Amino acid sequence: MPGLKVRDLHTYYGTSHILFDVSLEIEDRSTVCLLGRNGAGKTTTLKSIMGLATPRSGAILLDDLEIGGKSPVDIARLGVGYVPEERIIFPDLTVRENLEVGEKTAPSYVVERWSVDAIYGLFPMLEALDGRVGAYLSGGEQQMLSIGRTLMGNPSLLLLDEPVEGLAPAVVSALSTQINRLKKMGLTILFSEQNLAFSEAIADRVFIIESGRIKYEGTFADLNADAGLKHRYLAVG
Numbered sequence: 001m002p003g004l005k006v007r008d009l010h011t012y013y014g015t016s017h018i019l020f021d022v023s024l025e026i027e028d029r030s031t032v033c034l035l036g037r038n039g040a041g042k043t044t045t046l047k048s049i050m051g052l053a054t055p056r057s058g059a060i061l062l063d064d065l066e067i068g069g070k071s072p073v074d075i076a077r078l079g080v081g082y083v084p085e086e087r088i089i090f091p092d093l094t095v096r097e098n099l100e101v102g103e104k105t106a107p108s109y110v111v112e113r114w115s116v117d118a119i120y121g122l123f124p125m126l127e128a129l130d131g132r133v134g135a136y137l138s139g140g141e142q143q144m145l146s147i148g149r150t151l152m153g154n155p156s157l158l159l160l161d162e163p164v165e166g167l168a169p170a171v172v173s174a175l176s177t178q179i180n181r182l183k184k185m186g187l188t189i190l191f192s193e194q195n196l197a198f199s200e201a202i203a204d205r206v207f208i209i210e211s212g213r214i215k216y217e218g219t220f221a222d223l224n225a226d227a228g229l230k231h232r233y234l235a236v237g
């Protein structure tokens, strides 16, 4: 089964050793959550996959192709889309222009399924804001735009770093529905999160990271049955 395989990653920032033996396996078309408290190593893991942090050792296989050591641009061309936790959008460009910036020449084997209209179909709230500049969007609207812009690159694997952090409950609920739609469309999704409730609504499997090490891999049912585990490694429960 293709998908994403991360094996024994060790990542450093300078001399600080941050990730230890991180291994993840994400089946093609599945949705997996990387859960962990602040500072656990979630962002560093996603950045390592995207080529934004350079692992010192380990392997990253996308559909059995080694992508470890490639540049972020090359990794994006191979079909990986990354939505950083900072939700970077262009404040002076309109919603539509922000989406158009995300459109890039996709390799010929990638189905170009996303257009501005398709993004508006997924996020109707953005259509109503078509001509508004990025600076005047709410946090939730910025997050939808940030995801929309990444989708415009037609990724097959989507990496979302804490997609609902700091957002109002109504927006969290909308995003959970929208991410579930992406999942049904056949995208493979890896997202990071601190809390269980949102993750459980969309992910098939969960990995828990703490102090740069994977402490748990499994289903939510097994995790929920283990109060000690939740208490040790998560912000809730």
Ligand SMILES: Nc1ncnc2c1ncn2[C@@H]1O[C@H](COP(=O)(O)OP(=O)(O)O)[C@@H](O)[C@H]1O
Pocket: 013, 016, 018, 036, 037, 038, 039, 040, 041, 042, 043, 044, 045
């Ligand atoms: N650029 C950096 N330089 C040095 N240490 C960093 C840097 N970024 C993050 N760290 C450290 O790496 C650890 C993991 O951080 P991070 O991956 O951002 O965690 P999370 O996303 O789970 O909150 C933390 O101890 C953090 O302080």
Ligand SMILES: [Mg+2]
Pocket: 042, 043, 044, 085, 161, 162
């Ligand atoms: Mg983070």
